[in-house]
Amino acid sequence: MTHHQVLIIGSGFAGIGMAIRLREAGVEDVVILERAASLGGTWQANRYPGCACDVESVLYSFSFAPNPGWTRTFATQPEIEAHLIHLAATHRITDRIRFGEDVRSAHWDAAHARWEVRTSTATWTAETLILATGALSDPMRPDIVGLESFDGPMFHTAEWDPTVSLDGRRVGIIGTGASAIQVIPAIQPQVAQLVVAQRTPPWVMPRWDRAIPERTRQRFARWPWTQQLARLAQYLRHEVLFLPFRHATLRRVAEAVIGLHLRLQVRDPALRARLRPRYGIGCKRLLLSDDFYPAMTRPNVTLETAAIRRILPDGIEMADGTHHRLDVLLLATGFRPTDPPLAPAVVGAAGRSLAEVWAGSPRAHLGCSVAGFPNLFLLNGPNTGLGHSSVLLMFEAQFAQILGVLAARRARGARSVAPTEAAQARYVRWLDAAHRTTVWQSGGCASWYLDRTGRNSTLWPYGVGRYRRLLGRVRPEEYAFDA
Numbered sequence: 254m255t256h257h258q259v260l261i262i263g264s265g266f267a268g269i270g271m272a273i274r275l276r277e278a279g280v281e282d283v284v285i286l287e288r289a290a291s292l293g294g295t296w297q298a299n300r301y302p303g304c305a306c307d308v309e310s311v312l313y314s315f316s317f318a319p320n321p322g323w324t325r326t327f328a329t330q331p332e333i334e335a336h337l338i339h340l341a342a343t344h345r346i347t348d349r350i351r352f353g354e355d356v357r358s359a360h361w362d363a364a365h366a367r368w369e370v371r372t373s374t375a376t377w378t379a380e381t382l383i384l385a386t387g388a389l390s391d392p393m394r395p396d397i398v399g400l401e402s403f404d405g406p407m408f409h410t411a412e413w414d415p416t417v418s419l420d421g422r423r424v425g426i427i428g429t430g431a432s433a434i435q436v437i438p439a440i441q442p443q444v445a446q447l448v449v450a451q452r453t454p455p456w457v458m459p460r461w462d463r464a465i466p467e468r469t470r471q472r473f474a475r476w477p478w479t480q481q482l483a484r485l486a487q488y489l490r491h492e493v494l495f496l497p498f499r500h501a502t503l504r505r506v507a508e509a510v511i512g513l514h515l516r517l518q519v520r521d522p523a524l525r526a527r528l529r530p531r532y533g534i535g536c537k538r539l540l541l542s543d544d545f546y547p548a549m550t551r552p553n554v555t556l557e558t559a560a561i562r563r564i565l566p567d568g569i570e571m572a573d574g575t576h577h578r579l580d581v582l583l584l585a586t587g588f589r590p591t592d593p594p595l596a597p598a599v600v601g602a603a604g605r606s607l608a609e610v611w612a613g614s615p616r617a618h619l620g621c622s623v624a625g626f627p628n629l630f631l632l633n634g635p636n637t638g639l640g641h642s643s644v645l646l647m648f649e650a651q652f653a654q655i656l657g658v659l660a661a662r663r664a665r666g667a668r669s670v671a672p673t674e675a676a677q678a679r680y681v682r683w684l685d686a687a688h689r690t691t692v693w694q695s696g697g698c699a700s701w702y703l704d705r706t707g708r709n710s711t712l713w714p715y716g717v718g719r720y721r722r723l724l725g726r727v728r729p730e731e732y733a734f735d736a
């Protein structure tokens with residue numbers, strides 16, 4: 254059994270960033286447990302063709318670790334993964350990561366005021382446990398009749414099999430979410446036929462992705478303030494993009510403007526009608542793409558809007574009886590963010606797990622700690638997701654709050670800290686009230702933003718600035734020390 258001051262689970266942006274911040278604050282004894290064989294979290298797992306970030310690179314990086322070398326306005330997966338690997342190496346974090354450590358359980362040991370964490374290979378203890386396991390880490394396979402009977406290769410976008418060639422094959426893809434609209438244009442030119450099974454058409458706005466010229470990169474390296482200025486401009490643009498999510502009139506304006514993108518890129522009115530969303534913009538994640546609609550107009554692409562009746566060994570059968578023969582089936586069916594996979598395994602002071610306490614609707618004080626779970630912190634926790642900007646900005650606010658709470662614990666000579674029930678309940682009431690007037694609640698769509706109780710337990714209901722201001726200060730009265 255090895256003991257550490259801090260254990261972090263997960264080596265994506267959240268885990269790496271937290272480790273950097275902790276060490277800068279003088280907490281040296283930090284270890285990251287990672288189930289995969291290499292670091293990167295979602296950027297290590299998702300390797301499908303076309304995989305890229307839909308937030309501009311200049312904003313999708315930490316303010317304390319800018320990267321003047323981004324080659325495109327929207328970085329691709331390989332470039333982001335390489336950036337993270339570089340970030341971990343230059344901040345001496347890589348040698349703090351223990352790979353192949355799949356966490357099975359974590360129990361609060363009140364007698365010793367520490368967490369006991371069991372992994373696939375060992376038992377670890379730590380004063381403080383930080384979950385940086387991501388909201389979108391465990392793929393969701395759809396519950397479709399006959400799915401497992403499919404005879405050919407079938408895999409989820411987050412488990413892409415690079416050994417399967419798609420050249421000249423008949424390929425089916427289920428889903429038209431953020432992952433699908435990146436895969437579709439990337440593979441369309443190489444496949445013989447592509448059948449796209451769409452259940453709900455997404456709102457898609459232009460991305461205007463372009464290469465960043467060498468001279469701009471040199472300028473960013475030489476005068477970092479120029480990159481900071483570009484970052485500020487993007488930050489403000491995204492804060493404006495958020496406004497239609499709260500205000501119905503602005504929403505109608507946004508729908509009219511963004512609807513033009515579909516009109517300009519798809520000339521066939523019948524196809525256009527089937528691609529047109531019928532819910533308020535932003536209710537499901539607003540997508541960005543320059544090449545999804547053009548790909549859908551190609552002769553080797555068939556858009557299927559009938560429901561899927563079943564999967565057969567040789568293809569897919571739609572509710573209207575149409576049968577598509579397929580060689581390969583791709584599942585672009587997303588994740589389960591409202592059922593965090595580790596929640597049943599993390600057991601707090603009262604002997605109950607996070608899953609038991611949450612009962613299908615995750616709640617956390619400021620999104621980063623939970624009453625009854627001493628010395629436990631969450632990154633990317635409940636209600637910290639965004640539909641409009643860089644989640645890394647949210648992580649930075651969480652790093653600040655967590656470091657502040659740890660400092661307050663130290664200053665009091667306390668062994669443990671957790672938010673009080675009252676502070677957490679007050680915060681959650683305020684959140685729920687704030688959500689009532691958002692498009693996610695009233696936009697007329699079914700989305701994974703809402704959990705099975707109908708609560709929005711994934712998204713932050715305001716602009717990023719408000720969250721940063723809220724978490725920028727620790728209010729000790731909201732926490733119980735020696736909880």
Ligand code: NAP
Binds near residue numbers: 396588
């Ligand atoms: P997603 O947005 O949840 O999309 C899943 C798709 O599969 C939807 O079109 C959904 O249809 C469809 N689907 C699910 N179950 C189905 C079923 N049983 N039958 C038919 N269709 C079914 O998942 P995702 O595209 O992987 O994206 C998830 C999130 O990952 C994104 O919202 C985003 O936050 C993140 N992401 C980000 C990027 C990026 O560029 N930064 C890229 C990829 C993903 P319905 O809409 O009808 O449910």
